[in-house]
Amino acid sequence: MAQMLASVSALLISVAFLVLGHGLQSTLLPLVAEQANFSNLAIGAISSAYYIGMVLGCLGSPHVIMRAGHIRAFAALVSLMSAAAILHPIMTDPISWFVIRAISGFCLAGFYMIVESWLNESATNETRGAVMSIYVVVLFAFLMVGQVSISAMDINSFIPFAVASVTVSLAVIPVALTTANQPAPITLVRFRPIKLYQNSPAALVGALLIGVANGALWSLTPLYGSAIGLSTNESAFYAAAVIAGGVLSQWPVGRLSDRIDRRLVMMMLASSTAVVSLVIAILAPQDFGPAVAFALLVGICSQPGYAIAVSHAFDYADPEDFVETSSGLLLAFGIGSVVGPFIASVLMGPAGPSGLYYLVTVVNVLLVAFLVTRVFARAAISQEDKMDFEYAATAQVGTVISPEPLDVDAPNVIPPEEFPAYEDEIYNPEVAVVTEEVVQSDGSGSEAAEEQPAAPDGKSGD
Template sequence: MIQVLTSVWALLIGVVLIMLGNGMHSTLIGLRGGFEGFSSAELAIVTSGYFVGFLSGARLTPRLIKRVGHVRVFAALGSFVSAALIAFPLIAEPWAWTILRVLIGFCMSGIYVTAESWLNDSSTNENRGKVLSAYMIAQTLGIIGAQGILTLGDVATSALFIVASILVSVSFAPILLSVSSPPMTEAARPMGLRELFTGSPLSTVGMFLLGGVYAAQGGMSAVYGTQINMTTAEIATFVAMLFAGALVFQYPIGWLSDRMDRRNLIFSTAMVAMGASFIGWMSGGQLWLMMIAAFVGGGMTTPLYALFLAYTNDFLPLEDMPAASGGLVLTFGVGAISGPLVIGWSMEHLGPQSFWLVLAATFAVIAVYALYRMTRREGLPVEETESYVSVLPTASPMAVETASAWAAEQAEAEAEAVAQAEAQADGEAEGTKTAPGKKDG
């Protein structure tokens, strides 16, 4: 692992800095929006704007790169993000913030595509899995660290937005200075919704619902904290717990995923998340209960994303996996646009605690649908399933497609190794049976 980090350390430092800036601004929206008197519904629209831009950026950035090159696109998008972050406190209007969020989402998607392309180009087939894992850990640590930085400033001033802008600007230096050649940036055309649903109804429906959950947890949790009068430090800790849980639970759930029917694991994970959401709803304002609910609920959300990807790949040939991954990312993005709108409306009309009720209801639907799908199709034997790869919802389609293809290749290589070992064992056993006969002759 040390050799892997040595080869991509500069890229990973850049990723951490990017996530520090982006993670700060996501929470700042809820904090500063509450200070400015924005309603839950208005902040929900602002939150959804990011994912509108993110989806657009994922589709258009490869075309821009083909026209003007990686470095120019990377630098231009970074400049727009830095400018947009500084503009938030200057134009404190919901419509302006929505436009800025769309712009940031578009640019961040393009930045991820380019950075992940360079990261993929810097790795080999032998270490690609470890590089992807290191990248996902770097992303999560960046988001968690961003919440700590928020406690060092006053949300009523422009200082924290400026700090976020500086972090994003500085993040480009280690990335641009460490790459030696422009990477390939070819994303597969996403699979159509009908074809995707036919191949894996559970993953298609689950990804849409999970997109709403993830966007609500990351974007509306600070709004919820503001409305129940949490302090800035408490809100920052609350958001950090959502992502800390993902860091802790990703590996054990991934380990289980390769050893049992994934639909059972999807059902169980969704049920645990539903239970955590109910604990948050019944917490009665007790901070420690809400922190536990955030840690467990957030810890289940991210592994579910990777579970749906892995489950879809189980039923597809290798050549269809990139297109299916792109289709699932698109489905997740559409859900991420709608999720904050639903929770924002519910918080506006039913009160802040409906934040937890909507999350619980969504996880319940995922669990029930997983049970239903178990009655409609036989599960695959564990030895025939693809490898689980820890992919975060913050990754671009480029990284998701790369991870899916790598997992499939690893599964095929393992199957071939097992087949060769069995053939060798059979040959040795056959030789043992014939050896006495030769001796007697």
């Protein structure tokens, strides 16, 4: 395992740098927008723009990778995201920020896709779960570090934007200098909601509604904290507490769902989220300690729901449909996340800051009601037919992590011989070596071809 982690250390360092800058921006932007007198509606629309970019990135990133190859696509997307970060203080108006956040979302989705396909291929069947789980832990840990790092900066200055841009830029260096083989297969995202619904109505509707609630929470908790009277520093810790709660509860709740009907677990999570959110909406605790405690509690209740929905869908899906299932549910979650911040921002006008938690309450009540109908409509799957909960494969990160190795013969998996960026290369999945045909002249007009190993950044494996 130590040797395996060493081989992917460059990728994990890149993840740490990029999500550090991303986490800083996610807390910084709502607070700066409020101070710039953006309306709540504008802030909600800007938050939704990020998820619009994420959805478009899930659909479009494979084509960027096919055109340029993994490493060049990685460098281009990270560089564009760094440039977008530094544009915020230069173009301080809602329309510009809407466009910038959509670009950032697109770039981050591509970043996740490249990193996760790379990690998936670098790991063996025995180490894949551990490697991908470490990746998810690194991702969420540095996301929270980025969120709270704002407490050491003056948000009225250029400095936090510059720090966000620099940390994102640094993510290029470990990958650009790595000698590790870049991956070959990537997946084409297909969203067939009818098939997903037929496979598991609870999973699809659950992912959509959880996206509405969690997208609003992730985007607008810094604004909520500021609106109830918390300082900038306290608002940053308040937002991070929601993510921390999810990190703490994800694995235990997942293991619980291995033992009982996952729909019941989703009902339990949605019910508790609705209750806690309603209490927050009514009490609106303004002291830092109680506010953070409630934020941690709502994170514990709300954040594992998506992972349980994906696990429930895997229970009913055929192995060859795992990638399509997870990508489809991720897109459903993304669509919900587009809607959530916008609706919450509308409610935060007449209802005040508590409008955020009223939305979360209503959405989770609707989810409970739907799940009740599903429990009576279809019997629970037998225990022996259930898949074990897989933390990495069900995490709501930017793209798709398959619980199984990608099959290069699957219709939605693209091997490198179909990449324009690798058009002169031959992929041999049996020996995991890419060779290049080199045409040479023997001086008499005849030509000879020989096979040479590709350069390190062009070598691929199954």
